[in-house]
Amino acid sequence: MSARDEILSAIRTRRVKNAPRPARYAPPPPESDLVKQFADRARRTAAEVQILNDLSDVPAAVADILRGKNMEAAIHLPPHSPFAALDWKTAPGLSLESKSPGPDDAALALVPFGIAETGTLVNPARDSAPASWHFRPGLEIAVIHTRDILPHMENVFARIKQSGALPHTINFVSGPSRTGDIEQTLELGAHGPKALAILIVEEA
Amino acid sequence: MKPRVGLFVTCLVDLVRPQVGFAAVKLIELAGCDIEVPATQTCCGQPAWNSGADKHAADIARQVVDAFESFDYVVAPSGSCAGMLRIHYPELLKNDDAYATRARSLAAKSHELISFLVRVRGMKDVAARSNVRACYHDSCSSLRENGVKTEPRTLLASVNGLELSELKEPEVCCGFGGLFSVKYPEISERLANDKIADAQATGADTLLGADLGCLLHLAGCMEKQGKAMKVRHVAEVLADIHGPALGEPR
Amino acid sequence: MTASTPQEFPAEAHAALSDETLKVALRRLKTHFALGRQLAFTRYGDMEALREQGRAIRDYALSRLDSLLESFERQVKSRGGQVHWARDAKEARDIILKILRETGAKTVTKGKSMVSEEIALNPFLEANGMHPVETDLGEYIIQLRKEPPSHIIAPAFHLSKEQVAETFRESHTELDPRRSLEERTTLVLEARRMLRAQFEAADAGITGANFLSAEEGAAVIVTNEGNGDLTRLLPKTHIVLTGIEKVVADLDDVSVLLRLLTRSATGQDISSYVTVMLGPRNAKEADGPENFHIVLLDNGRSRLIGTEAEDVLRCIRCAACLNHCPIYGAVGGHSYGATYSGPIGAALNPNLLGVSAARHHTNASTFCGRCAEVCPVKIPLPKIMRYWRAREYASGLAPKAMTFGLGLWAFAAKRPALYRFFxxxxxxxxRKLGGKKGHVHALPIMNGWFAVRDFPAPQGKSFHHLWAHRK
Structure with missing residues (x-):
């Protein structure tokens, strides 16, 4: 018998229990303002959060953030990034890079879903958003539209399934990379980004 | 008619500290019950059950069921013995056709002493006096098997002259664990030392508890190390029965 | 440091009890993890309903383990992934080596995986010419030190930052020997730099899985560092090694378990990263592994189904039971001499290592019940430990002195008149021995008691005697 058949048959022969499928879990109801809840929870994970009036404000905000961190005025955009279409002249001196970001670089991502319950960004891997770009840079700047902020993780899974074929990877990101492995003391930037900035764009 | 209570004395009270048994009798009578002490009881069988000696444990459990099933209530001045009757007997005798149902019905009417007084009999206070600064040790079985937490504190609050302070880590085990204390003495001692340090830091001069096993272990460790703190079963204080504390010179 | 064996538990525990660095680390574990957990659940609200849901989700999955695994396999295959089944540790090691050889891999980055420890994968890969690199910071440190992990989720918690600095200095010989390594931040950044090069160079990545979902065919991992993701995404081949019991019905069930896992483990509402891995990259996707393999390990798990120890399969490896265990809190993880330590180790190890070999793990418990109280999926851990003790006793494996003593005591306990006399x-x-001082200092028997305690002297007559002669 193959290992597969032997394991499955052992499970079937020994089984006694017949536990019922539990009713669907109802997570704690979201707070009245999803965007506020999202921003609040994201800040709790040590992400920096700003609210912008319009997508056209992104270039200036990116330049501001880089300046505030004394970082080089360069931002990495993946090929086919929707942000390539923005008017980057509003952020003079800022250069756009298309190669893969290094551990001290900054990268910009458009995030299709957010979770209010935990302040989490959800990134299904896709053509315009390589999954590794959420982990390679030193700073990730994530842009999310208010309408894409959903109450719970379950809502996000439902939306992704509705949209058709599943991607190879879905990355849930809550705050910058961290570790407590040395003396149980929190340090940011273990392997992934040392900082995460979220730009929430208020749009219909 | 008064309810009839069978006192499960426990082997340690019988052997080491009979006055805890008399304190229990006094408190149960104050709570408006008639008390009897079946002569065919010995031990609840915990040492066998916890060691995995199921056959011995089952024999002893059947003996306890026989001796106590005719009472309205069974009360033990120990959380772990009460837990044995309430939780483990039904498990232990579940495949014994003659005893499974009887073990479950015994379990349903068995109680740890203090929780019986407060929860079942509605006792709110006692007429006792004790000029001590006390702290209270929740045994793991009282706390987690019997859900006893507020009951001893409620009654102790009514003891004249007694001042009660709380441990920092009241939910942590003292390291007794029955035969564990003999099998792994060094680990047991470390846990006792942590508990004793916690108790001493409260400024209390007396450590009270409802499980004689924990108390003998803690008093024994303190004695060995020359740490002066009186250790007593809570029932003694509530019943206004005094005399030397555990391990104290007579 | 060489790893000890489970049989050496008493000696290892003895040494651990006087290890001051360990004592400090264990105290930190309590204040950071245990307190963090409590705060996280208080913030959340109805923790009891959440735990009950977690238990029910795991019970449902375990009672349909076969069909869920088949569904999982179907889904993974439909997206171009491959699923391998391993009856035991050796089969799993061989499968992994074969995949690595077929893809021409040499450097293998690894995400943190207890199953990898369980099957002793690293020494096996090294012996076969591979270069495995642990990338979780804690795992990386102990790999450099050639130590086993001392905790399920904090493998290097037992070390001080000075010890880590010393290890880095000895291992990273290409760096300036005069560099300062006093700050934790410096240590973390040095590891970040050293490991980034390994990620870029790796031919294959191996991770575990915290959960598998049957309906979607997904493997899910949680990390805080992002090392699991760089392990998955950068190399050409990604292998997921996990136990067959990890599967649940769907991603909604995973969502519930994630709420329990991170709160119970580190006190976080969610970990920095949760990664749902569904297959190899497709033509349209910008990055990701070209080859995606799942290795499903049994290694005795199926043997537990239908036994009284079955509930242990619900475990989601959060380590809350370790963080709240007084025994683990006194002796630490290395004392156990096994991959799994603490209460969950005591419940798992008799099945993995043998009832006799793991007897100290099951016996070194006071049954205080704190582990079951904090378990996010309500595993009755003391009940399972007791089950293993009963198996040990029934098989005649318990120490003869103990069975003899218990037998003697039980003989009397079943005969009330005789018992009364004794x-x-x-x-x-x-009472006589205690004399005026009120306690007994030593006796020729019960050495275990008198080694660390006196015995408070009895009051004299037994209760039953006094009761029979009252008034």
């Missing part, structure tokens, strides 16, 4: 005699004797 207890009265013992009470009287101890």
């Amino acid at each position: 207890s009265a005699t013992v009470a009287w004797t101890l």
